[in-house]
Amino acid sequence: MGDPFGISVNIGGLVQLADLVVNKIWPFLKEMKNQRSEISKLSSESIASQINLKADVKAVKEELFRRKELEARIELDEKRKKVLDFFGRVGPKENHAMSLKLRHEGTGLWLLKESRFNGWLQNCDSHIWFYGIPGAGKTILASLLIEKVFQLCKPSEAVAFFYCDYKDTAKQDPCYILASIASQIAIQHEKACEILEEEHKKIHPGTTDVKHLKPEILVSLLKKQFGLFDFTTLIIDGLDECGDNTAN
Incomplete structure (x- = not known):
């Protein structure tokens, strides 16, 4: 029959080793987790920023188009007004x-x-x-x-x-x-x-x-x-x- 205490010692050593590893590595894992969370947050913010940027660009394009359309309409209206005034001057x-x-x-x-x-x-x-x-x-x-x-x-x-x-x-x-x-x-x-x-x-x-x-x-x-x-x-x-x- 073997020595149960020897086994216990070995197991106890493994537990101590495991605790040591956990105590040493855990801060790094925690830091990595925090960094991963930060990276994920930055990534989300970056995507959101890109979406907002695209939305802003779209809004600017729409506004420019609206202004050009308005200018064209005004120019057309001015031309038509001249024609109407020419025939309807009296x-x-x-x-x-x-x-x-x-x-x-x-x-x-x-x-x-x-x-x-x-x-x-x-x-x-x-x-x-x-x-x-x-x-x-x-x-x-x-x-x-x-x-x-x-x-x-x-x-x-x-x-x-x-x-x-x-x-x-x-x-x-x-x-x-x-x-x-x-x-x-x-x-x-x-x-x-x-x-x-x-x-x-x-x-x-x-x-x-x-x-x-x-x-x-x-x-x-x-x-x-x-x-x-x-x-x-x-x-x-x-x-x-x-x-x-x-x-x-």
Whole structure:
């Protein structure tokens, strides 16, 4: 039978050795673990930083694209504004604003109930002519009609108007009248605006004023624009103040 104490001693020595190894190595293992944790943390932070950097770069690119797109739109809008101003340099806004200001509440409402007015409003290729002595209030009625037609206008329809004025020779010129109508129609449909821009390219810079154009050119332009809509309503006030040639 062997010596159990010898075995015990050997086992005890191994335990001591193991304790020694653990005591000596453990700090290194702990340090390695800490470093590994630190490396993992740094790695995560690095990945997060890269993701954030990519996000920042993407955001910068998107912002640059947005600005370029905005600049292009502004430039396009400026070009279009020049075209619209070229054709609409003589417009009806001031006359319309003044007529609305002069109209008393309730004035002309009888007209909206007239069967002839409603028949004109609802039927294509129909015409209605209002006549009366000077100062009878036809211009005030015209402003009422314009407002009413705009209220009833559908997206597939167009409306344009003009006030001829015996006190302003430009507002008696057929070319200015037709050009103003074309400019108004252009802002109601993208394609109508493109048609106007194409016409502008043909005549500009050779022609500096629409009054130098032939009325037939503007009539042809308007026909192209009108073809884009189901229905186009025109209201012209004071044609009798412009002479027979303009009225025709």
